[in-house]
Amino acid sequence: MTPRLEARASSECWHKDAASVGKRMCACDSREARLRGPAGAMAAEKLAGYRDRIRRELDQVVDFWLKHSHDKLYSGFFTCLDQDGKVYDELKYVWLQGRQVWMYCRLYRTMERFHRDEILEAAKSGGEFLRRFAWTPSAGSPGKCAFCLTREGQPVKVQRTIFSECFYVMAMDELARVTGDHDMQVKFTSVIEVLSTLTVSVLPFRVLQTSERVLQVHAESVMDQLVRWVRVDPAGLGRPQLPGSPPVNSLAEPMMLLCLVEQLAEGRTDVTDKYREVGSWCVQQILQHVQRDGTAILESVSKEGKELPGCQGRLQNPGHALEAGWFLLQYAVQHGDEELQRTAVDKFMKIPFQTGWDQEHGGILYFLDVDGHCPTQLEWSMKLWWPHCEALVAFLMAYSQSREPALLDLFSQVYDYTFSHFPDTEHGEWFGYLSRQGSVELDFKGGPFKGFFHVPRCLYMCERLLDGLLEASCDA
Amino acid sequence: MTPRLEARASSECWHKDAASVGKRMCACDSREARLRGPAGAMAAEKLAGYRDRIRRELDQVVDFWLKHSHDKLYSGFFTCLDQDGKVYDELKYVWLQGRQVWMYCRLYRTMERFHRDEILEAAKSGGEFLRRFAWTPSAGSPGKCAFCLTREGQPVKVQRTIFSECFYVMAMDELARVTGDHDMQVKFTSVIEVLSTLTVSVLPFRVLQTSERVLQVHAESVMDQLVRWVRVDPAGLGRPQLPGSPPVNSLAEPMMLLCLVEQLAEGRTDVTDKYREVGSWCVQQILQHVQRDGTAILESVSKEGKELPGCQGRLQNPGHALEAGWFLLQYAVQHGDEELQRTAVDKFMKIPFQTGWDQEHGGILYFLDVDGHCPTQLEWSMKLWWPHCEALVAFLMAYSQSREPALLDLFSQVYDYTFSHFPDTEHGEWFGYLSRQGSVELDFKGGPFKGFFHVPRCLYMCERLLDGLLEASCDA
Numbered sequence: 023m024t025p026r027l028e029a030r031a032s033s034e035c036w037h038k039d040a041a042s043v044g045k046r047m048c049a050c051d052s053r054e055a056r057l058r059g060p061a062g063a064m065a066a067e068k069l070a071g072y073r074d075r076i077r078r079e080l081d082q083v084v085d086f087w088l089k090h091s092h093d094k095l096y097s098g099f100f101t102c103l104d105q106d107g108k109v110y111d112e113l114k115y116v117w118l119q120g121r122q123v124w125m126y127c128r129l130y131r132t133m134e135r136f137h138r139d140e141i142l143e144a145a146k147s148g149g150e151f152l153r154r155f156a157w158t159p160s161a162g163s164p165g166k167c168a169f170c171l172t173r174e175g176q177p178v179k180v181q182r183t184i185f186s187e188c189f190y191v192m193a194m195d196e197l198a199r200v201t202g203d204h205d206m207q208v209k210f211t212s213v214i215e216v217l218s219t220l221t222v223s224v225l226p227f228r229v230l231q232t233s234e235r236v237l238q239v240h241a242e243s244v245m246d247q248l249v250r251w252v253r254v255d256p257a258g259l260g261r262p263q264l265p266g267s268p269p270v271n272s273l274a275e276p277m278m279l280l281c282l283v284e285q286l287a288e289g290r291t292d293v294t295d296k297y298r299e300v301g302s303w304c305v306q307q308i309l310q311h312v313q314r315d316g317t318a319i320l321e322s323v324s325k326e327g328k329e330l331p332g333c334q335g336r337l338q339n340p341g342h343a344l345e346a347g348w349f350l351l352q353y354a355v356q357h358g359d360e361e362l363q364r365t366a367v368d369k370f371m372k373i374p375f376q377t378g379w380d381q382e383h384g385g386i387l388y389f390l391d392v393d394g395h396c397p398t399q400l401e402w403s404m405k406l407w408w409p410h411c412e413a414l415v416a417f418l419m420a421y422s423q424s425r426e427p428a429l430l431d432l433f434s435q436v437y438d439y440t441f442s443h444f445p446d447t448e449h450g451e452w453f454g455y456l457s458r459q460g461s462v463e464l465d466f467k468g469g470p471f472k473g474f475f476h477v478p479r480c481l482y483m484c485e486r487l488l489d490g491l492l493e494a495s496c497d498a
Numbered sequence: 499m500t501p502r503l504e505a506r507a508s509s510e511c512w513h514k515d516a517a518s519v520g521k522r523m524c525a526c527d528s529r530e531a532r533l534r535g536p537a538g539a540m541a542a543e544k545l546a547g548y549r550d551r552i553r554r555e556l557d558q559v560v561d562f563w564l565k566h567s568h569d570k571l572y573s574g575f576f577t578c579l580d581q582d583g584k585v586y587d588e589l590k591y592v593w594l595q596g597r598q599v600w601m602y603c604r605l606y607r608t609m610e611r612f613h614r615d616e617i618l619e620a621a622k623s624g625g626e627f628l629r630r631f632a633w634t635p636s637a638g639s640p641g642k643c644a645f646c647l648t649r650e651g652q653p654v655k656v657q658r659t660i661f662s663e664c665f666y667v668m669a670m671d672e673l674a675r676v677t678g679d680h681d682m683q684v685k686f687t688s689v690i691e692v693l694s695t696l697t698v699s700v701l702p703f704r705v706l707q708t709s710e711r712v713l714q715v716h717a718e719s720v721m722d723q724l725v726r727w728v729r730v731d732p733a734g735l736g737r738p739q740l741p742g743s744p745p746v747n748s749l750a751e752p753m754m755l756l757c758l759v760e761q762l763a764e765g766r767t768d769v770t771d772k773y774r775e776v777g778s779w780c781v782q783q784i785l786q787h788v789q790r791d792g793t794a795i796l797e798s799v800s801k802e803g804k805e806l807p808g809c810q811g812r813l814q815n816p817g818h819a820l821e822a823g824w825f826l827l828q829y830a831v832q833h834g835d836e837e838l839q840r841t842a843v844d845k846f847m848k849i850p851f852q853t854g855w856d857q858e859h860g861g862i863l864y865f866l867d868v869d870g871h872c873p874t875q876l877e878w879s880m881k882l883w884w885p886h887c888e889a890l891v892a893f894l895m896a897y898s899q900s901r902e903p904a905l906l907d908l909f910s911q912v913y914d915y916t917f918s919h920f921p922d923t924e925h926g927e928w929f930g931y932l933s934r935q936g937s938v939e940l941d942f943k944g945g946p947f948k949g950f951f952h953v954p955r956c957l958y959m960c961e962r963l964l965d966g967l968l969e970a971s972c973d974a
Contacts (some may be wrong), residue, residue: 102809102874110871111808158740168740213801235900264644266633332587333578373635391812395586398945400577400931457933468873 035493042174057355065430065497072489079445080481084129084136086451086467087122087474090180092144096174098151099144103468106449110466112173116156118473120189123148125478127196133482142200149197151175156190166260170470179345182261184248188278195285198237238286245282249300252279270330271323273339276307277346280353305353305362308346312369318392319374333398338390340378341409345370355423364406367420367429375413375432383459384439386410404463405456407472410440411480418487452477541906542971549964555921556957560605560612562927562943563598563950568620572650574627575620579944582925586942588649590634596665599624601954603672609958618676624675627651630835631667642736646946655812658737660724664754667717667724674713714762718769721758725776728755745801749815752783753822756829781829781838784822788845794868795819797849801840804824809874814866816854817885823847824892831899843905851889851908859914859935862886880939881932883948886916887956894963928953 079470090107093114101118101155102111107241118258126145155175156167167186170175246364251259252275256393283301287294309472310327313320322330323336354362378386389397396402417433420426443460444452446467468474505529541611566583567575569590577594578587602621605612631651632643644653727735728751745940759777763770786803789796797813798806805811823846830838852860862879865873893909896902920928920938922943931940943951 104871111874113808158738168742172742177740178742180738180740262634262656264650264653264656266644266654332589395580396941398587398940398942400880400940402875403939458939463879463934464874464876465872466874 051186062495066492069488069491069495073485073492074480075441076484076488079441080221080478080485081135082450083452083474083478083481084141086449087478088140088144091122091474093173094146096151097147098155098171098173098175099148099474100173101468102470102471103466105446105465105467107451107467113470114151114171114173114175115470115473116152116167116169116171116186117189117471118468118475119148119152119156120186120191120193121473121475123152123193124189124196125474125482127193127200129478129482131196131200145200149193152193156186161275168257180233180260182259184251184259184275185278187244187248188282191244191282192285194237194241194244198235198241198286201237236402242286242296245286245297248279248282252276253303257419257466258282266322269308269319269325270334271325271327273308273311273319273321273342273346276304277342277349280304282351284349284352301353305350308370309365310351311343311346313341314392316369317373318377319346320392333391333395336392336395337397338374338377338392339388340374340386340390341373341388341406341412343370344409344416346411347363347374347414348419351416351419351423363423367424371416371420371429371432375417377434380405380458385443385456385460386413386436387458401455403458405443405458405460407444407454408476410431410436410444411476414480415483415487418484422487422491499633516818521782522813538971542968543827544910545685545964545971549675549961549968551917552957552961552964555917556954556961557611558926558955559928559940559957560617562925563954564616564620565766567598567944567950568623569649569797572625572627573626573712574631574649574651575950577944577949578946579942581922581941581943583927583943589946590647590649590651590947592628592643592647592662592947593929593947594944594951595624595628595632596667596669597951599628599669600665600672601958603676604667605954605958607672607676614792617944621673622677625669628666628669632662632787641733656736656929658735660735660751661754663720663724666721667758668761670713670717670720672802674711674717675764677713718762720771721762724755724758728752729779732759746806746810747783747786747799747803748947749784749787749795749797749818749822752780753818756780756784756825760825771874777829781826784826785841787822788841790868792845793849794853795846796868809867809871812868812871813873814850814853814868815864816850816862816866817882817888819846819850820885820892821888823850824888824895827892827895827899839899843900845898847892847905848910851893854885855911856881856934860914861919861932861936862889862912863934877931881919881934882938883928884952886912886920887952890916890956891959891963894960898963898967941949 059356085100086107090103090109091101093100093112097120099122100109100112101115101122102109102113104110123145126141126148130138130145131139138482140428155171155177157165158168158177158180159165166180167190169179169181169186171177247258256269280301283304285299287297288303297340310323311319311321313323313329319338319340320329320335321339321342322334324330330393350366350370351363354360354366375386377390380387380403386409387402387408388404388406389399389402391397414433417429417436421433443456444454446453449467451467453462453465453467454469455462457463466472562583565573566579566585568578569576569588573597574590574595576588577591577598578585578586578589580586602617602624606614606617631647631653632654633641634656635641638918642656643666645655645657647653647661656935717806724735733739756777759773759780763773763777767868785797787795787797789799789805795814795816796805796811797815797818798810800806800831823842825900826842826846827839830836830842851862853866856863856879859881863878864880864882864884864885865875867873867877889912890909893912895907897905898911919932920930922929927943929938929941929943930945931938942948
């Protein structure tokens with residue numbers, strides 16, 4: 023989930039790189055489509071309005087988490103934050119720890135106004151907490167990252183999925199980029215010493231080296247294990263292989279691996295080469311989710327790309343498909359693959375939006391059944407913050423790339439719903455969970471699955487895309 | 499979850515036992531509290547109205563499942579049934595298979611109008627499916643029951659909890675009672691032969707005997723394993739023991755075991771003696787959930803009966819507490835324990851109802867946080883069918899026992915909400931999942947967690963309690 027195009031800058035060059043990303047996405051060859059003349063001026067004004075609101079919102083959201091989420095005693099982040107930021111549970115969810123480290127580093131590295139010591143220090147402290155406590159001893163080799171930890175770092179729960187490890191990789195790689203690995207080396211070496219008192223097999227270290235690349239090498243080592251789990255043998259995840267449950271291609275897995283390929287490969291030729299085939303495989307796996315003669319994106323398909331029986335096979339998760347859409351679009355632009363660009367927009371953006379938009383109450387539904395049955399998920403009709411975040415990024419990226427006005431209209435439609443329903447004007451940050459009718463059903467700002475990630479990533483990417491669009495319109 | 503008092507009748511004596519249960523619950527010593535005089539006649543008329551509606555509803559619900567849920571090809575039951583009864587998923591959830599076998603047997607054994615061959619045959623067919631397919635091979639010994647199976651019986655998922663096995667025990671014990679074990683013997687022996695081709699450790703058979711008591715012995719053998727998992731060593735469940743997650747006393751476990759003790763012991767002196775201590779232990783474990791100086795029932799406490807930190811420790815599930823309430827009341831009446839009777843009603847019925855009743859929209863909320871934080875469960879504010887079922891049973895049982903008018907008022911309050919919101923007047927059976935405002939959010943009749951159980955058990959028990967009350971009022 024690392025937008026490669028969104029953050030090419032390294033820590034020493036953010037000041038030169040600002041706004042270049044959105045501009046780079048303006049790959050449209052049609053000069054007519056540019057923002058020129060009176061209509062262009064109006065459009066530019068509209069875009070500037072979005073950009074300014076989004077920029078203010080990002081500042082407020084960052085402030086909220088800087089103020090409320092840091093555990094100054096044990097390090098790491100509290101993510102269970104009440105409406106006004108008070109901690110209502112001290113558990114530390116590894117997904118969210120990793121995401122917060124990643125987001126802090128990314129902001130620090132690529133946006134001038136966030137290149138601040140307090141953000142860097144928070145990221146390093148969170149990274150250290152993760153590296154000390156995320157890994158749990160395991161009967162087999164290699165170990166597993168916990169799903170959640172106590173405040174002090176004791177493991178509470180281990181999921182039989184790949185995602186804790188995925189967000190761990192995102193965090194470590196981005197942390198390596200902002201620190202240049204140098205100042206994390208001493209701490210990291212001591213962590214290895216602590217962990218080596220446990221079973222040797224606890225950690226999937228490929229190389230226990232103390233070079234300056236130790237963090238990056240560590241991230242790649244975990245990545246290689248993830249690829250083995252997904253492509254070769256999932257036994258290490260701890261899920262029993264049952265005859266009634268053949269392996270499934272679940273959209274989340276190739277999406278997540280593609281995101282990690284982009285993260286690890288950014289600006290590194292050797293790593294790009296290493297993971298080229300993995301990236302291509304991920305894209306093919308994602309494309310298998312286009313089903314029903316191209317009219318639907320299904321969340322789970324067989325490993326052979328066929329529709330699965332029952333509810334599982336018919337499930338649609340529009341927000342997830344939209345997120346896959348902008349992952350694919352980004353990849354397609356980088357690889358100059360025009361057909362994939364069209365597929366990303368037509369299949370993974372327009373279709374899920376048509377499917378998921380609630381014509382009666384507005385907003386994007388959480389789950390749907392492709393045959394119109396009622397989903398069995400109790401929350402199917404709720405409006406969650408993150409599908410709206412993904413839709414905003416998807417449509418703005420697609421518009422930046424093609425300048426198709428209908429895509430900007432879709433962005434505007436989602437923007438209007440999102441900004442009139444999710445932000446909390448009283449205490450800042452966004453509510454996460456609305457009823458179908460749009461009222462706030464769960465009023466906390468952070469919880470087991472909502473941390474410092476989807477909202478700031480969306481705002482960050484949209485701000486940069488809008489900067490690029492506006493700069494391009496001035497140039498035109 | 500087997501109401502011992504509700505069904506003392508054995509298969510050969512249902513005709514003598516009808517309505518005796520409710521009457522037996524009328525243990526109030528105060529003659530003034532009986533239904534006499536003009537007020538008594540009014541009350542009797544009201545009760546008769548409830549009884550008639552409930553009786554009709556039970557007939558309709560039984561018809562719905564007889565008509566739509568039977569898999570005539572592979573045996574077992576479909577439980578994923580659309581609003582009109584069509585199967586929308588063929589998966590077979592073991593909890594629901596066991597519950598349906600139990601409910602069919604119980605109706606067949608204790609209610610004259612359900613003493614029908616088609617019900618007995620369906621129960622036996624479902625029991626055979628369970629016994630053939632529920633158990634999965636396990637690395638350790640003993641095996642585990644699957645959580646769900648394909649239509650053909652292949653295991654799809656195994657949960658790391660005790661509940662599949664619990665409902666298996668309920669089903670097998672009740673099946674033994676209706677068949678007298680005799681006519682199941684041949685089938686069962688062949689099942690053992692099939693399974694013995696797998697690892698010997700697959701099945702927790704204590705004795706692979708072919709006596710007429712084979713089903714009952716099998717049920718007890720699984721029960722003994724359940725008690726070991728809960729009280730001695732949970733390792734066989736497959737949950738990793740993690741240092742940040744000490745063992746928890748979760749209300750469901752002692753409730754479920756108490757229910758099984760009642761089921762197995764009914765009418766059997768030797769089994770009563772065998773499980774006497776387990777029953778008493780379960781009651782003590784349930785009572786540990788009375789917290790905050792007796793003002794709240796918390797869903798999870800430590801093994802030492804202390805409040806746990808965070809959301810987990812503060813969680814309240816009013817429907818579950820109400821269910822525990824009538825389990826305890828039943829046990830207390832059987833054991834002549836007046837203090838426990840008061841605790842059951844005051845702590846496990848009145849408090850959860852006060853906590854859980856939605857003053858604004860009516861109905862019982864699904865989850866609450868004892869300190870008033872927003873629960874993290876997305877469905878916390880929904881109105882589910884089963885807490886209302888438990889509340890109906892609880893308050894009617896408590897009223898039958900004490901004749902305290904306030905308890906009948908509470909029954910009436912829940913009755914009015916329930917019967918005006920959950921039954922589907924178009925296709926029969928009940929909707930299961932309403933929004934906070936009371937509109938139907940999920941329109942299916944059966945799903946992964948809603949089968950032929952809570953609705954018919956509630957209607958069955960209420961009908962019998964009302965029969966008893968009405969008979970007592972005639973006697974007065």
